[in-house]
Amino acid sequence: DEYVSVEYAVYGSRWVQLGLFSLLSVSNALLWITFAPIVSQTMSFYDISTLWVNMLSVVFMIAYIPMVFPASYYLDKHGLRFGLLIGALGNAIGACVRVVGFNHVTFALCFLGQTLAAIAQPFILNAPPIVASNWFPENQRTIATTIGSVANPLGVAVGFVLPPLVASDDKYIPLLLGIEALVSLVVLAIIYFFVQDKPPLPPSAAAAQTEEQIPLWEATLELFSNVQFWILFIAFGLALGTFNTLATLLNEMIVPYGYDSIQSGALGAVVILFGLVGSGLFGAVVDMYHLYKVTLIVALAGGAVVLVAFTLLLDEDRFWTLLVFSSLLGFTLMPVLPLGLELSCEVSFPIREAVPSGYLMAVGQVVGIIMVVGMNALITNGHVKAALWIMCACVAVSCWLMTIFFHPLRRLEHEKKASVRSINP
Secondary structure: OOOEEEEEOOOOOOHHHHHHHHHHHHHHHHHHOHHHHHHHHHHHOOOHHHHHHHHHHHHHHHHHHHHHHHHHHHHHHHHHHHHHHHHHHHHHHHHHHHHHHHOOHHHHHHHHHHHHHHHHEEEEEEEEHHHHHHHHEEEEOOHHHHHHHHHHHHHHHHHHHHHHHHHHOOHHHHHHHHHHHHHHHHHHHHHHHHOOOOOOOOOOOHHHHOOOOOOHHHHHHHHHHHHHHHHHHHHHHHHHHHHHHHHHHHHHHHHHHOOOOHHHHHHHHHHHHHHHHHHHHHHHHHHHHOOOOOOHHHHHHHHHHHHHHHHHHHHOOOOOHHHHHHHHHHHHHOHHHHHHHHHHHHOHHHHHHHHHHHHHHHHHHHHHHHHHHHHHHHHHOOHHHHHHHHHHHHHHHHHHHHHOOOOOOHHHHHHHOOEEEEEEE
């Protein structure tokens, strides 16, 4: 290959752009998880079954599958700002439509609002690697992807705590929905006025290279003709599907053991909060040493061990013990999300980041749908531990798959070969 001297620059405003994107991701996660920690209140308010409460979350996973294609296309073809505006607009409209569904007669409107927000989600969840590539140099890309990716789980953490506090009684559900609609509208305004597509000069040689677009169908064919991408695809899908299932069904898994929605919210929150710590630590290590595979194996192996311990210890009057293991579960499992997305971009270069990351997120949603439906059936019939053992097995298989994953880091190799000239504006 021939390499030319590329003029590039790193701008301080990159952190502002990452922060603005993170706000959007948090607001979307709030809508996704709204009803999961207040199952009994939602059932009472809308006069619906547990299945329909779960569907308010599962619809996000279902909608992601067909929407990953247009989301990847528009982010790839029309740029980051255009894709995020679509995501923010759909998010805000969905939140406002939910507010109209104030009683069981109009539950359909609430579900429609969830569906609209779900349709917007792929435009948001596919974006972290693009934000990182467009704005950050190679030694900060993983931590940038990490921050952007864990913004969504951070919103889930807020979503675990806020609904039980605001809607401890079902009569306060309209207030909860109104608060979340207001947040979504404010975020839409922020995205419209302040988010930029990319800086005047690229931050790295790879960012300059990926400006030359490969058609979506051609990129898809190239990805799925690669056995190693299939291994990463399946491993990531199992890990993300398990994490999404835990987030959706945590309340239902611990209620049979005498825990309430406040305690469920606390467990869910520490999973996310310690996951943020773990993601930051693992992301910093990968940025420094670029050991994607080893780091992912360590994270997945740790997650499998902790999930086994959580399963064995789940019983009555063990809240503080479960709190500790929930923290460890988040610390080990959540880093898999940003590390997996960033690794997919490394091995698929020069394909634009929206394509491989979109497919990885999509398979996570597919696995999540299957697992939520299957695990909900087991939990409903009193087999909570069986559901947890299946999730343990999924994480263990994901870990094993990463041990047989071998692929060069094409993006880093390109940057090592390219001759670049740094500018500090």
